[in-house]
Amino acid sequence: MSTSSAVPILSAALATPAPPVVHDSGADTAPGVIVVDSCTTLGTTLVVRLAGEIDHFSAAPLRALLASAAADGCTGLVLDTSRVTFCDSGFLAVLDWWPQQGRRLRLANRSRAVQHLLDAAAPA
Numbered sequence: 745m746s747t748s749s750a751v752p753i754l755s756a757a758l759a760t761p762a763p764p765v766v767h768d769s770g771a772d773t774a775p776g777v778i779v780v781d782s783c784t785t786l787g788t789t790l791v792v793r794l795a796g797e798i799d800h801f802s803a804a805p806l807r808a809l810l811a812s813a814a815a816d817g818c819t820g821l822v823l824d825t826s827r828v829t830f831c832d833s834g835f836l837a838v839l840d841w842w843p844q845q846g847r848r849l850r851l852a853n854r855s856r857a858v859q860h861l862l863d864a865a866a867p868a
Contacts, residue, residue, distance in 0.1 A: 778802040780809065781827065789820030795827035800834035807838055819847050826853035831861050
């Protein structure tokens with residue numbers, strides 16, 4: 745037996761999507777954007793040139809890259825930060841993680857943003 749009906753399955757009130765609710769806290773919640781401009785290895789040293797902004801969110805791909813390099817046997821890291829325009833504690837967390845298990849870290853060409861963060865984080 746087959747029946748057909750012209751009645752919609754959902755009522756019109758349920759079929760139309762509700763407009764999105766926007767909450768504006770006033771703060772900039774957009775994640776920063778970090779770009780790995782270049783990445784090479786020299787023996788067991790990874791050389792990475794960064795550009796853009798490094799915050800908690802944008803540091804995740806950098807952490808993944810460094811974890812992969814460490815797993816592949818890289819024991820040295822040179823970060824060229826000359827083109828980093830903003831960084832916060834997310835970048836510090838990356839810097840603190842790398843030297844574990846005796847790995848070496850060198851920051852080359854520190855941008856003003858990176859130097860400012862390092863100065864602020866230095867013990868008094």
